[in-house]
Amino acid sequence: MEYGTLKNYVNGEWVPSQSGDLLEVRNPATGELVARVPLSTEDEVNRAVAAAKAAFQEWRETPPMVRARYMFRLKALMEERFEDLARTIVQEHGKILDEARGEVRRAIENVEAAAGIPSLMMGYNAEDIAVGIDEECIRQPIGVFAAIAPFNFPAMVPFWFLPYAVATGNTYIVKPSEVCPVSQNRLFELLDEADFPPGVVNLVNGAKGVVDVLLAHPDVAGVSFVGSTPVAKYIYATAAAHGKRAQCQAGAKNCLVVMPDAVLDRTVPNILSSAFGTAGQRCLAGALVLAVGEVYEPLKAQLVEGASRIKLGYGLEEGVQMGPVVSRKAKERILGYIEKGLEEGAELILDGRNVRVEGYPNGHFVGPTIFDRVRPEMTIAREEIFGPVLGIIPVADFDEALAIIEGLPYGNASSIFTTSGKWAREFKYRVRTGNVGVNIGIAAPVATFPFGGMKDSFFGDLHGQGRDAIRFFTDCKIVITRWF
Amino acid sequence: MELGTFGAILKFALELEERAAAFYEAGARGRLAEDFAELARGSRKRHRRLEQARRELVNEMILESITGLEGEAYTVDLDATVDEAERLRQAERLEETAARFYRDAAAKMPIREIVRLFERLARENDRRRARLP
Numbered sequence: 001m002e003y004g005t006l007k008n009y010v011n012g013e014w015v016p017s018q019s020g021d022l023l024e025v026r027n028p029a030t031g032e033l034v035a036r037v038p039l040s041t042e043d044e045v046n047r048a049v050a051a052a053k054a055a056f057q058e059w060r061e062t063p064p065m066v067r068a069r070y071m072f073r074l075k076a077l078m079e080e081r082f083e084d085l086a087r088t089i090v091q092e093h094g095k096i097l098d099e100a101r102g103e104v105r106r107a108i109e110n111v112e113a114a115a116g117i118p119s120l121m122m123g124y125n126a127e128d129i130a131v132g133i134d135e136e137c138i139r140q141p142i143g144v145f146a147a148i149a150p151f152n153f154p155a156m157v158p159f160w161f162l163p164y165a166v167a168t169g170n171t172y173i174v175k176p177s178e179v180c181p182v183s184q185n186r187l188f189e190l191l192d193e194a195d196f197p198p199g200v201v202n203l204v205n206g207a208k209g210v211v212d213v214l215l216a217h218p219d220v221a222g223v224s225f226v227g228s229t230p231v232a233k234y235i236y237a238t239a240a241a242h243g244k245r246a247q248c249q250a251g252a253k254n255c256l257v258v259m260p261d262a263v264l265d266r267t268v269p270n271i272l273s274s275a276f277g278t279a280g281q282r283c284l285a286g287a288l289v290l291a292v293g294e295v296y297e298p299l300k301a302q303l304v305e306g307a308s309r310i311k312l313g314y315g316l317e318e319g320v321q322m323g324p325v326v327s328r329k330a331k332e333r334i335l336g337y338i339e340k341g342l343e344e345g346a347e348l349i350l351d352g353r354n355v356r357v358e359g360y361p362n363g364h365f366v367g368p369t370i371f372d373r374v375r376p377e378m379t380i381a382r383e384e385i386f387g388p389v390l391g392i393i394p395v396a397d398f399d400e401a402l403a404i405i406e407g408l409p410y411g412n413a414s415s416i417f418t419t420s421g422k423w424a425r426e427f428k429y430r431v432r433t434g435n436v437g438v439n440i441g442i443a444a445p446v447a448t449f450p451f452g453g454m455k456d457s458f459f460g461d462l463h464g465q466g467r468d469a470i471r472f473f474t475d476c477k478i479v480i481t482r483w484f
Numbered sequence: 485m486e487l488g489t490f491g492a493i494l495k496f497a498l499e500l501e502e503r504a505a506a507f508y509e510a511g512a513r514g515r516l517a518e519d520f521a522e523l524a525r526g527s528r529k530r531h532r533r534l535e536q537a538r539r540e541l542v543n544e545m546i547l548e549s550i551t552g553l554e555g556e557a558y559t560v561d562l563d564a565t566v567d568e569a570e571r572l573r574q575a576e577r578l579e580e581t582a583a584r585f586y587r588d589a590a591a592k593m594p595i596r597e598i599v600r601l602f603e604r605l606a607r608e609n610d611r612r613r614a615r616l617p
């Protein structure tokens with residue numbers, strides 16, 4: 001299906017961009033044109049900010065219970081269009097239908113969590129902090145916020161932020177990924193149908209130009225970002241320089257530690273879906289397996305055997321287990337890393353480079369790829385590949401595994417596979433990653449928990465989702481009262 | 485056709501219930517009118533439950549590969565234009581095969597709620613088969 005040239009959504013209206021600069025969005029499996037996305041102008045961004053600012057006062061005066069009802073309405077619309085949204089994600093991103101359904105479900109869960117705002121944004125108080133003097137903390141919305149979205153979860157990630165921002169009384173602007181903008185634009189059709197007051201939610205399509213305007217705009221109070229570490233650092237620094245709040249979820253190199261007592265027939269499928277789900281294009285994807293002691297040989301054999309059976313194809317076909325990567329550029333970058341791994345002496349035990357998928361000659365497919373005998377100092381062990389490439393590092397013991405994780409610049413996620421409570425506890429206590437899995441290959445927090453991240457995987461103080469979101473989108477005003 | 489993913493199994497289940505509903509609706513005539521109409525309503529309801537499950541019970545576990553389920557083993561030929569005796573035989577085969585499918589699939593599914601749903605559906609198929617005239 002083709003969606004034409006996308007429009008912006010500003011002040012409750014769909015508005016064609018005046019920009020003559022358009023990017024093509026192509027189906028990564030078929031090569032077909034899905035949409036054209038405009039690179040909006042500075043003026044168009046400014047208009048969106050102005051609309052959001054104008055809508056703020058009335059929206060912030062709307063009782064939280066009334067704001068929550070919009071969330072219920074939005075949830076109902078998203079459920080109704082669930083399959084349709086999932087299919088749109090497949091067409092623009094390439095992930096398989098089950099993954100796209102999971103993504104839509106997670107987006108809905110954030111709307112459901114935000115519907116609890118009437119309770120969640122309550123403050124607290126104390127009487128008689130001194131005789132006759134009371135003190136209270138009131139949570140108040142701040143103004144206009146913006147999200148800069150990644151390509152890999154184009155529907156879900158803005159919903160880590162927007163529902164909480166809006167339910168707490170702020171107004172919002174989303175800049176979708178210019179690589180995968182369509183599903184977010186379709187979600188805004190539902191936001192429009194949910195009949196939010198004009199200006200409360202806005203969408204501006206574009207790329208770095210739009211981002212820079214948002215970062216510098218004096219009326220934007222804060223930004224949320226998910227993407228690569230270099231860009232996250234830039235956004236965090238620029239936002240801070242302009243006095244804005246910022247939460248920037250960045251890159252990853254996630255390690256999966258497998259202890260000798262791991263239950264291998266449950267561990268291997270977990271690792272495979274962690275490493276190769278969404279063709280490895282997730283910040284929670286497992287990238288390195290740290291195989292401890294004698295588990296190394298049987299684990300390696302089972303990983304290769306399982307990965308070689310993964311069925312590649314077009315995600316709209318049920319039964320396909322892995323889709324293409326998002327673009328030709330992404331494919332070339334991933335192939336470059338595989339070459340680098342070979343150059344640096346890693347052993348390629350499953351080669352996903354020259355896969356052909358019948359019927360899809362234009363697809364950007366890279367098959368599951370596994371390197372053995374990876375060393376921690378290798379490029380493929382230190383840099384984020386963001387593709388279906390898994391490295392195995394045999395290690396002598398638990399401490400060596402922890403040292404490898406500690407030596408990485410990233411701190412997004414890690415997992416341990418073990419039947420020992422002792423090792424599990426030790427791991428979760430000592431490891432410095434924001435999301436930790438115990439016998440879980442993808443430690444993805446649900447909506448009521450913040451999405452963790454440490455070191456070069458996160459810049460900011462407050463994360464997306466959960467209670468952190470409430471604090472990020474509100475200020476705590478302290479009021480001390482005495483009556484004469 | 486290998487049913488190797490969560491989505492493929494749910495799709496097969498949805499198609500099974502859709503075919504069942506269509507068969508019972510088309511075959512609801514003569515002495516079987518009331519029984520088949522009720523079975524059709526039941527199949528439509530089961531279809532809705534499966535759709536809801538496919539929407540609501542997705543999590544990361546659904547991405548794990550599933551092996552050992554072949555769609556052909558659970559496919560029944562249905563023709564509602566035949567006589568009453570043959571329609572009844574087809575209904576028996578349908579309910580028995582569906583029960584077997586749901587039990588076999590339940591053993592493979594990675595999400596507990598889906599396992600429970602499939603086991604419930606299988607038990608329902610047993611009851612539907614037992615109530616056939």
